[in-house]
Amino acid sequence: MSAGTGHAATGGDGWWGTQDVSVRYGQRLALDHVWFRAEPGQVSAVVGGDGAGRTTLLRCLAGALAPSSGEVRRPAAPRIGYLSAGSGTYPDLSVSENLAFRATVYRLPPAQARERAAELLDRAGLTAAAGRLAGHLSGGMRQKLGVIAAMLHRPGLLVLDEPTTGVDPVSRADLWWLIARAAADGAAVVLATSYLDEAERAYDVLVLDAGAELASGTPEQIVAAMPGALRVSDQRPEGDAGRRAWRREGHWRVWDPDGTASCVQPDLQDAVTVATLARELAGTPAGGVRP
């Protein structure tokens, strides 16, 4: 941790996360007994389909939402950086005014704030846009602004809700570089994404489905834990196997639950798809018991 923001104050074993956290919105169970752990210096990804509970989990972690049950381990508010869904910046303030507001809220000394803002703007390629209104930036630039605003005060826990959604590939690479730097500086980074290729770059991954954990671990562990085997077909198989097939890169991938050897090397995307299929075929009701 650089720049004396008091890492020692965050306590001994210093991991952040949730322990058996459930969140209920009225009748709907948005998070179902979720255990999650984010380590300082690592990037953890939370993936899942729409409505899987990613945003809810991140809001709990950041402190924007109190869980219905369970416990959240998080640093004190000044040590948290949070990018909410959307960019979380003021469209009617300029880029540098947005950063100045953050700096004041987190009580950064003015000189340090200026230096840090200049450094992050430079890294994000936003230096030329510093005087523009955030609302006039392109989607990708606004997203980058949201990310650097969240990491401006060098938080111990950086929570980013879909930092790369709707961002072009070049900007996405920039964003990943920024995120990796934040982790290298010692922050525990948690990000939600719907891109599994992106999650593959994370140190560990939590896959959510209907509010419950579908799989978790490093990407390699999740892939290794995939039951059965994969084969590739040029056509969608007939009958029962057709329900276990999905299109990928111009071919069909078919999951055989009882297979032993895959004829293609499955990746995270395959493993997550298989986990989702396995749950569906097992007839587990949405939001029910974990597989």
Place this chain on the structure above:
Amino acid sequence: MWAMIVKEFRQLRRDRRTLAMMIVLPVVLLVVFGYAASFDVKTIPTVAVGPQAAAVAGALGEPFDVVKTEPAQGRDWAVQQLRDGNAAAAVVTGSGRPEVLIDGSQLFTARAAIAALSAKAAKAAVGGSASGQPATPAAAPKVTVLYNPDLTTADIMIPGLAGVVLVFIGTIITSLGVVRERQTGTMEQLAVMPLKPRDVFLGKIGPYFAVAALDLAVVVGVGVALFGVPFRGSYAVFGLGAILFLFVTLGIGILISSVSENQGQAIQLAMMITLPQVLLSGLIFPLSSIAVGVRWISYLLPLTYFNEISRGVMLRAEPIGPLWQPFVFLALLGLVVFTLASLRFRAYLAPAAPRRRAG
């Protein structure tokens, strides 16, 4: 075209608020205008002083409603009654011609009083001798209009208009400011930032408070400088009233924002709340002319009390003592509205105060 019609009705059905506005607002406006929108003054609270006070009180008749007869008191006391808003007219008897004092700061009441007096005088002159009745002492009184001798509309409107400006700024601008924060998702950012809900709340409304106060000063200043509206009373009393009033309107603005999803809804709701204030606060139609069934609404509206204070202080130099009622009611309204508003506001930011915090 059919597809559009079906879609439009479906959307309309979802937007309960617009639907309510389309159906309820015309009805409300009709009722309000029907019962409230009246310039006719049916009763004029009157005091009578001087040796012949009792005789005069008996002879006055409609629309004068003699609320007090004080034979021992003189003109000064009568003026004080008018200044403190206890009466709209006063009859001063003594040696020679009686004098009728009329409170010009109540424009329509004053006009009604003058009309009634001249009608009586004409009737007495024509019919008095024929019926053999002695002419009443009020037959040919000297009429003096106090506080607004020319019965100028601007003198009446500008103190009230100051209140309307505050209603608009306070309610609409504040609610927009808070809703905007929610719409951009920045409210959630504020919730996780190391800020106390109180700081966010005060930091959010402080600027609006300052702008509204400045606006008020401008409106009053322009009124005095350009339209020659008198400012006879104490700036401090006026300022205190304005501050209380601002607290209520800003609080209402926050309450509106807490039940609005977007800026359109906030404006809709704010209009629904500000429109009746303009109509029912006594700004245009005299309170006493508003039907009792509707008048109770007037007493729930902060502008009603601010009107009383601003007219009283600016035109009649009314001190704070006799104005205690509007002050107390404004303070009560402020307390209720502001407590609700800060509770609602805290509810957005409440998740920031988690049950348990590690680290």
